[in-house]
Amino acid sequence: MSVRQTRDTDSVLPIPIFERAMTTTTFVHRLFLLVLLTVAPVALAQPIIPSAPQLAAKSYVLMDAASGKVLVENAGDERLPPASLTKLMTAYIATLEIQKGKIAESDMVTVSEKAWRTGGSRMFIQVNTQVSVDDLLHGIIIQSGNDASVAMAEYIAGSEEAFADLMNAAAQRLGMTNTNFVNSTGLPHPEHYSSASDMAKLARAIIYEDPAHYGIYAQKEFLWNNIKQPNRNLLLWRDKTVDGLKTGHTEEAGFCLVASAVRDGMRLISVVFGTDSEQARAAETQKLLTYGFRFFETRTFYQQGVELAKSRVWKGQQDQVSAGLAKDLTLTVPRGQLDKLQAGMTLNPELTAPIQQGDVIGKVEVSLNDQVLQSTDLIALHAVEEGGLFRRFWDSIRLFFFNIFN
Numbered sequence: 001m002s003v004r005q006t007r008d009t010d011s012v013l014p015i016p017i018f019e020r021a022m023t024t025t026t027f028v029h030r031l032f033l034l035v036l037l038t039v040a041p042v043a044l045a046q047p048i049i050p051s052a053p054q055l056a057a058k059s060y061v062l063m064d065a066a067s068g069k070v071l072v073e074n075a076g077d078e079r080l081p082p083a084s085l086t087k088l089m090t091a092y093i094a095t096l097e098i099q100k101g102k103i104a105e106s107d108m109v110t111v112s113e114k115a116w117r118t119g120g121s122r123m124f125i126q127v128n129t130q131v132s133v134d135d136l137l138h139g140i141i142i143q144s145g146n147d148a149s150v151a152m153a154e155y156i157a158g159s160e161e162a163f164a165d166l167m168n169a170a171a172q173r174l175g176m177t178n179t180n181f182v183n184s185t186g187l188p189h190p191e192h193y194s195s196a197s198d199m200a201k202l203a204r205a206i207i208y209e210d211p212a213h214y215g216i217y218a219q220k221e222f223l224w225n226n227i228k229q230p231n232r233n234l235l236l237w238r239d240k241t242v243d244g245l246k247t248g249h250t251e252e253a254g255f256c257l258v259a260s261a262v263r264d265g266m267r268l269i270s271v272v273f274g275t276d277s278e279q280a281r282a283a284e285t286q287k288l289l290t291y292g293f294r295f296f297e298t299r300t301f302y303q304q305g306v307e308l309a310k311s312r313v314w315k316g317q318q319d320q321v322s323a324g325l326a327k328d329l330t331l332t333v334p335r336g337q338l339d340k341l342q343a344g345m346t347l348n349p350e351l352t353a354p355i356q357q358g359d360v361i362g363k364v365e366v367s368l369n370d371q372v373l374q375s376t377d378l379i380a381l382h383a384v385e386e387g388g389l390f391r392r393f394w395d396s397i398r399l400f401f402f403n404i405f406n
Helices: 083-099 113-117 133-141 146-157 160-173 196-209 211-218 278-295 389-405
Strands: 015-021 030-035 059-064 070-074 108-110 130-132 221-224 227-230 242-250 254-263 266-275 296-302 309-314 320-325 329-334 341-347 360-368 371-380
Touching (some): 059 196, 070 196, 083 133, 083 211, 083 254, 108 146, 130 133, 309 341, 329 360
Parallel strands (some): 015 341
Antiparallel strands (some): 015 030, 221 227, 254 266, 296 329, 309 320, 320 371
16 A cells, blocks of 8 residues: 655645545555645644524525535525625626626716616716716626616616626526526516525625626725715725625615625625614624634635546556646635545546546545535546557456456
8 A cells, every 4th residue: 555645735734535446346446645734733622613693684694705615594595685786796797798808997888868767876877978887887886876787787788688688697607596687786676586595606706706806895985976975885894804795775675785704814705685774784794704704714625736646547648647626625614623624535447548638537525524525526637648559459458357356
């Protein structure tokens, strides 16, 4: 039995990785890969994780942003009116269009009468004037302008109705299964709904897919047309670790808030629907964030594209292929449990060329107390072309006897 040390990436504690081959035979080959990481102190006592706080809200979710793990959930999939949380999707689509080069921040948008007449919270843009995409984006995110949202929607898709189709397509791509949009503003409509879980998914996409524009969500005020309006997210003033995202309110929806905060490198996303007041949505959100940061921790153990092992290849120009991950392996666990994690690696012993880069060739399972927390595919980090005639013939013979004796 050999021992290999894998490359240390971003871990903070030792995780032994047990490697075994996938095979239909009785032989199981085990190779212990000890990942040498910074040793964390062994806890003297079993950590106590209290029950999650019960909030005065219709629905709420707390998610770790890096791992996507939901730490607290209450009626997270219930379909509810999202009010101006809708504008998270409006802004998200706008920033993606900027990324793709389809629109530019400097583009000037002519304000239609429909946009100008849209009621509710406003940026106070004027009909037939021109406003830059960048200013509209600030007006949507910071001032929650319904007029700005409609103007942006019309500029991108031609009409608000067509823009709603883009919103729903993006929601489907993000796995927002309890969401349907009919407008860009969040103004009440019986077929316009979302859920706390879906809004957490959307917030996560906003944070990681377009970090260049995420800073807008932390801005406390915006001046337009000589009118300075504050960001309605009270936590931006109360908690310096909070850097977004968006509030929402209608009589039907109540007071809603999607927020995110970073402490000691750990980012959490909280969503509350249907609280009773502006003060309540901030206070209830703070309870969620405090609970999550106090009792959980998140680490990235292995990064995408880093070689974790080599696997035997039959009938190829090379006899080995490097195995790694397609995306970072990040886990969120109760505090004090990180040093107890174990990762088991399973590799296919009958890999046969040709192998394409990205092909699944095994998996990694991370366990805590014999319970699998996460299973992630191992992929080929490079291609292996098919070998010559003699190599294929010789490996066929070797593989035949390998299967007999193993």
